Amino acid sequence: MYSDKVMEHFEHPRNVGELPDASGTGTVGNAKCGDIMKMDIKVENNIITDVKFKTFGCCAAVATSSMATEMIKGKSVDEALELTNKAVAEALGGLPPVKMHCSILAEEAIRAALTDYRQKHPQG
Ligand code: FES
Numbered sequence: 001m002y003s004d005k006v007m008e009h010f011e012h013p014r015n016v017g018e019l020p021d022a023s024g025t026g027t028v029g030n031a032k033c034g035d036i037m038k039m040d041i042k043v044e045n046n047i048i049t050d051v052k053f054k055t056f057g058c059c060a061a062v063a064t065s066s067m068a069t070e071m072i073k074g075k076s077v078d079e080a081l082e083l084t085n086k087a088v089a090e091a092l093g094g095l096p097p098v099k100m101h102c103s104i105l106a107e108e109a110i111r112a113a114l115t116d117y118r119q120k121h122p123q124g
Pocket of ligand 1: 030059101102
């Protein structure tokens with residue numbers, strides 16, 4: 001059901017944990033299943049230098065979050081805001097259609113963390 005890449009990220013997820021000195025934090029829930037994800041980001045000079053996530057979610061949620069954190073690391077805040085769950089799913093070699101909603105958790109958690117960062121640092 002899952003691609004090798006999804007399984008690899010699920011079994012060895014990147015960037016799991018929390019950042020005590022996070023610049024922004026976002027916590028979101030998936031309306032379809034009730035799973036929850038928390039994302040911490042560290043921003044320096046408008047560049048995402050570190051990101052960590054924690055989730056109470058399924059295999060697809062863990063794998064997409066892991067891949068999404070890898071994709072936004074080193075990007076600017078604006079670039080990271082453009083990351084879509086579809087791009088993350090594609091980078092993982094695709095997701096079964098019934099699991100696409102799981103990938104939205106990562107996208108929304110990143111957006112929430114970046115919005116929190118922008119609110120705390122209005123000058124950018
Ligand atoms: Fe809840 Fe996948 S079933 S995130």
